[in-house]
Amino acid sequence: MRFLFSMALLAFSLAYTGFALYSLDLFDRADRLGPGFFPAIVGVLLIATTAANGIREYRRQREAGTALRALWRDVAEVTGLIALFLVLLPYAGSLLTIFAFTGLYLYRFNRGRGWFNAVYAVAFSAAVYLLFEVVLQAGLPQGVLAPLY
Amino acid sequence: MEDLFANLASGLALALSLENLVFLVVGVCVGMLVGLFPGFGPAAGIAILIPMTLGLEPTTGIILLAGIYYGAMYGGTITSILINTPGESATVASTLDGYPMTQAGRAGPALVMQAVASFVGGAVGVVLICAFAPALSSFAASFGPSEYFLIVFLGLLLLATLMGDSLLKGIISALFGFAISTVGVDVISGAQRFTFGSPELIDGIYFVPVAIGLFGIGELLNCIYTGEHKKAAKRISVTIFSRAFWPRAGDFRISRFTFARGSLIGFIAGVLPGSGATIGSILAYSVEKRVARDPGEFGKGDIRGLVAPEAANNAASAGAMVPLISLGIPGSGATAVLLGALLMWGLQPGPMLIVDNPDFVWGLIGSMYLGNLMLVVMSVVAIPLFIKFLDVPYRLVVPVIVTLCIVGTFALHSSMIETWILLATGLLGFGMKRFGYSPAATVLAVVLGGMAENAFLQSLLIGDGSLRIFITRPISLALTAVVAAIFAAAALVRLRALRR
Numbered sequence: 001m002r003f004l005f006s007m008a009l010l011a012f013s014l015a016y017t018g019f020a021l022y023s024l025d026l027f028d029r030a031d032r033l034g035p036g037f038f039p040a041i042v043g044v045l046l047i048a049t050t051a052a053n054g055i056r057e058y059r060r061q062r063e064a065g066t067a068l069r070a071l072w073r074d075v076a077e078v079t080g081l082i083a084l085f086l087v088l089l090p091y092a093g094s095l096l097t098i099f100a101f102t103g104l105y106l107y108r109f110n111r112g113r114g115w116f117n118a119v120y121a122v123a124f125s126a127a128v129y130l131l132f133e134v135v136l137q138a139g140l141p142q143g144v145l146a147p148l149y
Numbered sequence: 150m151e152d153l154f155a156n157l158a159s160g161l162a163l164a165l166s167l168e169n170l171v172f173l174v175v176g177v178c179v180g181m182l183v184g185l186f187p188g189f190g191p192a193a194g195i196a197i198l199i200p201m202t203l204g205l206e207p208t209t210g211i212i213l214l215a216g217i218y219y220g221a222m223y224g225g226t227i228t229s230i231l232i233n234t235p236g237e238s239a240t241v242a243s244t245l246d247g248y249p250m251t252q253a254g255r256a257g258p259a260l261v262m263q264a265v266a267s268f269v270g271g272a273v274g275v276v277l278i279c280a281f282a283p284a285l286s287s288f289a290a291s292f293g294p295s296e297y298f299l300i301v302f303l304g305l306l307l308l309a310t311l312m313g314d315s316l317l318k319g320i321i322s323a324l325f326g327f328a329i330s331t332v333g334v335d336v337i338s339g340a341q342r343f344t345f346g347s348p349e350l351i352d353g354i355y356f357v358p359v360a361i362g363l364f365g366i367g368e369l370l371n372c373i374y375t376g377e378h379k380k381a382a383k384r385i386s387v388t389i390f391s392r393a394f395w396p397r398a399g400d401f402r403i404s405r406f407t408f409a410r411g412s413l414i415g416f417i418a419g420v421l422p423g424s425g426a427t428i429g430s431i432l433a434y435s436v437e438k439r440v441a442r443d444p445g446e447f448g449k450g451d452i453r454g455l456v457a458p459e460a461a462n463n464a465a466s467a468g469a470m471v472p473l474i475s476l477g478i479p480g481s482g483a484t485a486v487l488l489g490a491l492l493m494w495g496l497q498p499g500p501m502l503i504v505d506n507p508d509f510v511w512g513l514i515g516s517m518y519l520g521n522l523m524l525v526v527m528s529v530v531a532i533p534l535f536i537k538f539l540d541v542p543y544r545l546v547v548p549v550i551v552t553l554c555i556v557g558t559f560a561l562h563s564s565m566i567e568t569w570i571l572l573a574t575g576l577l578g579f580g581m582k583r584f585g586y587s588p589a590a591t592v593l594a595v596v597l598g599g600m601a602e603n604a605f606l607q608s609l610l611i612g613d614g615s616l617r618i619f620i621t622r623p624i625s626l627a628l629t630a631v632v633a634a635i636f637a638a639a640a641l642v643r644l645r646a647l648r649r
Contacts, residue, residue, distance in 0.1 A: 001583075001584075002583075002584050005580045005583075005584050006584075008580075009321065009325075012325075016328050016343075019343065020331075020342075020343075023342075024340065024342055025340075028338060032610075033337075033606050033609060033610070034338060034340075035335035035337070035338045035340040035342055036342075037606070038327075038331060038602045038605065038606065039328070039331045039342060039343075042324055042327045042328050042331065043328070045320075045324055046321070046324045046325070046328060049317060049320055049321045049324060050321055052317060053317055053318065053321060056317070057584075071373065071374050071375070071376055072374070074373050074374070074378070075370050075373050075374050075579070078369075078370065078373050078547070078551075079370065079572075079576065081551075082366070082551055082555070082572055082575070083572060085551065085555055086555065086565070086568050086569060086572060089555070089559070089565070089568070090565055094556065098552050098556075101548065101551065101552070102548040102552070105547065105548050105551075106545075106548070109378055109544045109547070110544055110545065120545070120548075124548060124549070124552070128552055128556060132556055132560060136201065136204070136560070138200075138556070138559075138560035139560070139563055140556060140559060140560065141559075
């Protein structure tokens with residue numbers, strides 16, 4: 001996983017630098033420093049350092065062997081729930097989304113306490129709504145509940 | 150000197166206004182709670198709560214955020230002492246003797262002495278800010294673009310060197326920050342860069358979602374990975390009404406010089422860009438052990454081994470404010486987030502901040518005096534109450550953190566793109582934390598990237614395209630020499646390691 005992460009960084013560096021060199025001018029028409037000059041320097045340094053780092057991580061991985069941990073699954077599930085939160089937010093609105101996220105999360109990670117989880121999800125989403133919408137007037141998405149506001 | 154006292158008095162008066170006092174109390178309480186949660190440092194706490202300061206006056210906002218900053222230092226130590234789990238990297242050194250004291254049945258004296266040491270460190274730090282920040286501001290007024298670029302570069306280099314697994318990973322972290330900062334309109338040519346036609350990216354990627362993602366979501370995913378959400382709550386009870394809760398006179402006597410040494414070392418470490426409270430506390434512990442006549446007692450519950458890092462990490466928190474206030478250059482992840490908040494409120498940190506906005510700067514300094522005083526009282530009297538929060542299992546805190554991160558980010562500009570940036574940088578921050586990179590260097594580079602680019606390009610324009618400008622001006626030459634020395638030292642260390 002360590003090596004894969006370093007490769008992802010290298011891939012980003014290549015994409016960033018390629019895009020910078022392709023779409024931005026290093027110098028303008030008057031031969032002054034252009035909008036692509038600084039990104040090009042950053043990009044070239046990124047490629048050099050992430051490539052060197054990738055080689056180092058590859059050697060390290062070969063020496064240490066790979067060891068996947070069971071909790072990667074939990075990390076993936078929480079990340080998925082956060083992504084679901086973001087997908088739902090504009091359509092379902094903040095109140096329903098926070099309720100759904102909290103309920104689903106607790107259903108998965110706080111098993112066997114149904115009533116507590118339900119009360120927690122309702123109370124928490126209501127508290128966030130009161131704080132951000134009523135007190136701070138943050139303008140959170142209303143989603144399907146918009147006609148009720 | 151008279152000016153100094155007059156400014157300080159006006160700052161204290163400002164901090165004592167009812168509104169500021171209320172937000173100071175809220176800040177230090179939230180900071181203590183943030184510090185109690187494992188892995189959640191002041192940077193994460195400040196980043197998550199920045200959106201809530203949008204409607205506040207800048208002085209009130211900074212008082213709230215600074216309260217969280219040093220409150221987290223106090224809170225982080227409580228878990229270090231009681232359950233051997235530092236709430237924050239700057240309190241790691243406090244576990245070395247703090248936890249053995251708890252095991253020996255001296256948790257009460259350890260908690261009280263850490264509060265006193267933190268207060269002394271914080272108070273000494275604030276006195277030294279008063280002495281150094283205005284002087285450094287006057288000195289920095291003569292800085293040109295080349296000096297500014299080199300100071301930013303030096304700060305990032307020090308951060309890269311001291312944090313993370315290696316210098317290489319630190320540099321990669323900083324370069325990623327620079328890459329993120331190049332998104333948006335180029336201020337010199339007006340050309341759009343990496344916006345992919347999205348109007349929401351024309352102003353660039355805002356630092357708050359990046360900071361909340363890297364520190365907030367990244368830390369949260371790391372805690373999930375390490376199984377914090379599966380651990381049972383820790384039930385601990387402490388009562389202040391027992392005689393055993395209070396330290397003995399001998400505890401103060403044996404550590405009377407430790408307070409001063411720790412505070413001074415911490416402050417110096419805090420002032421150096423990139424160094425900060427973690428390095429300061431470890432350095433103070435090492436020095437204390439070295440000067441002690443009985444170093445063998447350290448690690449077994451010696452009170453000096455707790456007082457030194459505690460005084461140091463709070464003095465360092467104050468010290469880190471000096472480059473922030475006087476140069477506009479943060480020295481750590483937490484002060485980088487604070488710098489971003491200043492920019493958000495329309496203030497321009499740098500040498501002129503103290504001249505143009507004296508109320509703001511002196512109000513902040515005044516609030517730091519009051520905050521430290523408040524924290525020492527709360528750390529002693531309210532400790533049993535704060536310890537109650539350790540009864541809440543981490544798995545029940547996760548929805549609160551996630552919701553605050555997302556809702557807080559959305560509330561900034563009502564932008565869904567920023568919430569997706571939050572998730573992307575959260576995953577990046579998790580990987581960085583897991584594999585030894587430095588999220589703090591990334592945030593610092595995001596915040597300072599625009600300034601660094603402008604300073605670099607201006608330097609080249611002034612120097613007719615030649616890099617010689619970085620060695621022809623005396624201050625630039627000195628800074629370039631320091632940068633070269635750091636690279637040479639890193640190369641030497643690597644060479645020695647290869648030979649072995």
